[in-house]
Amino acid sequence: MLKTIQEVAKQFNVSTRTIRYYEELGLLNPNRSSTNQRTFSKKELAKLKLIFRGKRYGFSPEEIKEMVLLFDYDRTGIQQLERTVEYGEQKMQEIDGKIAELVQMKKELQQLQGIFTEKLATLKGEMHDE
C-alpha cells in the first residue's frame, strides 16, 4: 500500500529529485517510516497525478497548489466547503475550455491534412498522365 520514493518515481517516470522538489514546494507531505524514509500513501499518489496533469495542461503552479490542497483538507466548515465546490466548478469550466481548444487545434491540423493529401493526389495523378 505504502510506496517508497523509488517506486513512486518509477511509476510516474520521473527522478526521485523531482518528487522531493514537489515536497519542497509544499505540494506533498509523505509520512516517514521509523528510519525517516518517505512513504507514499494513495492520497499522495493522487496528488502527484494531479500535479503532472496540471503541468501538462498548462495550469499555473498556484492553481496546481490549490487543486492539490483540495486533497489535503477534510474541510469541515460550511463556508470552506462552499468555496471548495465553487472553485471546483470553475476548474471544470476551464478544463472544458481547454478541451475545446484542443478540438480546434485538431480541426486546423485536419485542414492542413486536407490540403496536403489533395496536393499529393494531384502529384500522383500527374505522374500517371505522362
Add this chain to the structure above:
Amino acid sequence: MLKTIQEVAKQFNVSTRTIRYYEELGLLNPNRSSTNQRTFSKKELAKLKLIFRGKRYGFSPEEIKEMVLLFDYDRTGIQQLERTVEYGEQKMQEIDGKIAELVQMKKELQQLQGIFTEKLATLKGEMHDE
C-alpha cells in the same frame, strides 16, 4: 494586413522579447520593412498561434518546431508530402489522447465535487435538526 511586433505582442499578450526569442529559435521568419522592422504576415501569426497552443498543451519544443515547419514549406516532393501527412496523423492521435486525459481529469474533479456537495448537504441538514 501586416502587423508590427507591438501589435503582435499585444494580440498574444506577451512581450516583444518573447516574439524575438521565437525568431531566435528559428520558429518565425518575419519579413522586414524598408527600415528593417519586422512585419508579420498572416502565416507568421498562424505559426505563433500554433506555438502558444503547443506550449500550453505540453508538446515538446522539438514537436512544436516540426509542426511550425509544416507551415513554412510548400513541400513539393511526394515523399516529403507523405511524411508530412503521416506526421499530421500522428499529431492528431496525440491530441485525441490529450483530450481523453482532460476528460478523465474532469471526471475525477466531478467525483470530488460529489463528495463535497454531499458533505455540505449533510452539514446543512444537521443545522436544521437541532
Add this chain to the structure above:
DNA sequence: GTTGTAGTTTACGTTAGCGTCAATGGTATA
C-alpha cells in the same frame, strides 16, 4: 533641432525546475 516613441541588436541578468555531487545513515548479504 530636440523631444518622444517605436523599432533594432547585443549582451548580461534572473528564475523555475530540476540534475548532480557530497557526506551520512540504515539494512542485508557475503
Add this chain to the structure above:
DNA sequence: TATACCATTGACGCTAACGTAAACTACAAC
C-alpha cells in the same frame, strides 16, 4: 566486518525562457 545498495539532507550547477539595460536608428510632433 566489509561491501553494497537504498535512503536522507544540504548545496551547488545548469538550461530554457525570457527580462532588462545599453547603445543605436527612424520617423513624427513640437
